[in-house]
Amino acid sequence: MTATVPSCVTQHTLWQALTGELPPMALTATPIHRATLDSRAVEAGDLFVALRGRRVDGHAFINAALEAGAGAVICEVQGREQATEHGAAVIDCTRGRWALRIKLPEHATRHTPIVYLVDSAVEALQSAGGFQRLHRTQETLRVIAITGSVGKTSTKEVAASVMRRRFITLANPGNLNSEEGLPLTLLGLNTSHERAVLEMGMYDVGEIARLCELARPHVGVITNIGPSHLGRLGSMERIQSAKAELVRALPPEEEGGVAILNWDDERVRAMAELTRARVFRYGLDDEADLWADEIESAGMDGIRFRFHHRRSDGSVESLHVRAPLLGRHSVHTALRAAAVGLVEGLGWDEIVTGIQNIPGQLRLVVMPGINGSTIIDDTYNASPASTVAALNLLADLTPAGPGRRVAVLGDMLELGQFTDEGHRLVGRRVADVADMLVTVGELGEAIGREAREVGYPASQLHHAPDADAAIALLQALLAADDVVLVKGSRAIGMEDVVNEIVISEA
Numbered sequence: 001m002t003a004t005v006p007s008c009v010t011q012h013t014l015w016q017a018l019t020g021e022l023p024p025m026a027l028t029a030t031p032i033h034r035a036t037l038d039s040r041a042v043e044a045g046d047l048f049v050a051l052r053g054r055r056v057d058g059h060a061f062i063n064a065a066l067e068a069g070a071g072a073v074i075c076e077v078q079g080r081e082q083a084t085e086h087g088a089a090v091i092d093c094t095r096g097r098w099a100l101r102i103k104l105p106e107h108a109t110r111h112t113p114i115v116y117l118v119d120s121a122v123e124a125l126q127s128a129g130g131f132q133r134l135h136r137t138q139e140t141l142r143v144i145a146i147t148g149s150v151g152k153t154s155t156k157e158v159a160a161s162v163m164r165r166r167f168i169t170l171a172n173p174g175n176l177n178s179e180e181g182l183p184l185t186l187l188g189l190n191t192s193h194e195r196a197v198l199e200m201g202m203y204d205v206g207e208i209a210r211l212c213e214l215a216r217p218h219v220g221v222i223t224n225i226g227p228s229h230l231g232r233l234g235s236m237e238r239i240q241s242a243k244a245e246l247v248r249a250l251p252p253e254e255e256g257g258v259a260i261l262n263w264d265d266e267r268v269r270a271m272a273e274l275t276r277a278r279v280f281r282y283g284l285d286d287e288a289d290l291w292a293d294e295i296e297s298a299g300m301d302g303i304r305f306r307f308h309h310r311r312s313d314g315s316v317e318s319l320h321v322r323a324p325l326l327g328r329h330s331v332h333t334a335l336r337a338a339a340v341g342l343v344e345g346l347g348w349d350e351i352v353t354g355i356q357n358i359p360g361q362l363r364l365v366v367m368p369g370i371n372g373s374t375i376i377d378d379t380y381n382a383s384p385a386s387t388v389a390a391l392n393l394l395a396d397l398t399p400a401g402p403g404r405r406v407a408v409l410g411d412m413l414e415l416g417q418f419t420d421e422g423h424r425l426v427g428r429r430v431a432d433v434a435d436m437l438v439t440v441g442e443l444g445e446a447i448g449r450e451a452r453e454v455g456y457p458a459s460q461l462h463h464a465p466d467a468d469a470a471i472a473l474l475q476a477l478l479a480a481d482d483v484v485l486v487k488g489s490r491a492i493g494m495e496d497v498v499n500e501i502v503i504s505e506a
Helices: 011-019 058-067 077-086 121-135 152-163 181-186 207-215 236-249 266-274 328-343 348-356 384-396 416-433 442-453 467-477 494-501
Strands: 004-010 031-036 047-049 072-076 089-092 114-118 142-147 169-171 195-199 219-222 258-262 278-283 290-297 303-310 316-323 365-368 374-378 405-410 436-440 461-464 483-487
Touching: 004 011, 004 121, 011 072, 011 089, 011 114, 011 121, 047 058, 047 121, 058 072, 058 077, 072 077, 072 121, 077 089, 077 114, 114 121, 121 181, 121 207, 142 152, 142 207, 142 236, 152 169, 152 195, 152 328, 152 348, 181 207, 207 236, 219 236, 219 328, 236 266, 258 266, 258 328, 266 278, 278 328, 290 328, 303 328, 316 328, 316 348, 328 348, 328 384, 374 384, 374 494, 384 405, 384 416, 384 483, 405 416, 405 442, 405 467, 405 494, 416 442, 436 442, 436 467, 442 461, 461 467, 467 494, 483 494
Parallel strands: 031 047, 047 072, 072 114, 089 114, 142 195, 142 219, 169 195, 219 258, 258 278, 278 290, 374 483, 405 436, 405 483, 436 461
Antiparallel strands: 004 031, 290 303, 303 316, 365 374
């Protein structure tokens, strides 16, 4: 997760959000241009938020952040000693101090860093982000929120590109979509923004509802419902319920609420009954309000398809589109971005231009690899649906000369009761696609077993117990013109595999 983002808050904003009181006369409205969760990235005047992670506690680095010039720090009570030693102005915002009026210490000057002591740094960050959203933005700002099991980040990027054809638009940097990441993003809002496109992730029921309290979305986009996080949530019904919190939170149709729903997904379709907002349907069937057909993959050159939009008078407009999105499954990303554009009043020229001019690259990255190979890096995360989609892309590609389609597939985690079936599903698909298969990890080995069951040749199947072994295998096996897809959960080190088999431009 990106740990540092541009910020539009001031010392006044933080004071009001965290103390609940007006800032003292002696406190100037000094801008805080960046907010970060990483003390190593702190620059003069930044806000550092000390969060307690599973492996690292940010409170251990408060002194380092202050030494680097942090202008403000949000931390819990264990950070008091470091703040005092550094001479910072310590402002106690904990629940136990309400009997006393908060004051700025007499020794504080314009350049004195302010350390806000709070009961929960996560909740304080959310309070600051929510305050910025509600009180430091223009009244007409409209927020588009996106959630689902697969495709959130790519949809956010393309939808934001479409919105920027007409509106000043903020979007989450990277995948800042969590209970910590989204409020960090909200600190970047200001009165110039006309639209915000925000990705929302979740780990449990209730989290998207909380993110909606902070962001106050008007438009909600649901990509799909799949077994991602099934191991944690326990059932597809709980995943569906968690994602549905977005459509439940939308304002009614008469107040501008719109739920953009994937009509190809039965669980998403059912959410039409759960929202007060207008329902806009997209998919591959002409029952939808916006649908696509004539879908063709041009390999690395993107996809071609035809859009159809049913207007309010019942007539249908159609147009052919070419987009720089990889794989036929990416038509759903284009459909979602176009739907956002349509409900926000954009014309087709603006929508198509936004889809065709996506700044930078999306999650899937293509790079030159060792021994003359080409590496497709799709290691951000993995689920059965996203892995099959990546394999479908690999199937669309034709390697040059003697090159082979090579799939390097690792464990897919957090699938719960779907773990066995999910890996077998991938094993069946990869057997139809790859000329060579390298599996990584204990669950990855199950992919290879299923591939063998359906007739994949043993001579083209290789297994590595971990990332280091996979690197050694690939260094020996890859050859000129091979096209290599690398996919698997981050926890088993698939990113390390990519780093060792690509050729650095430096």
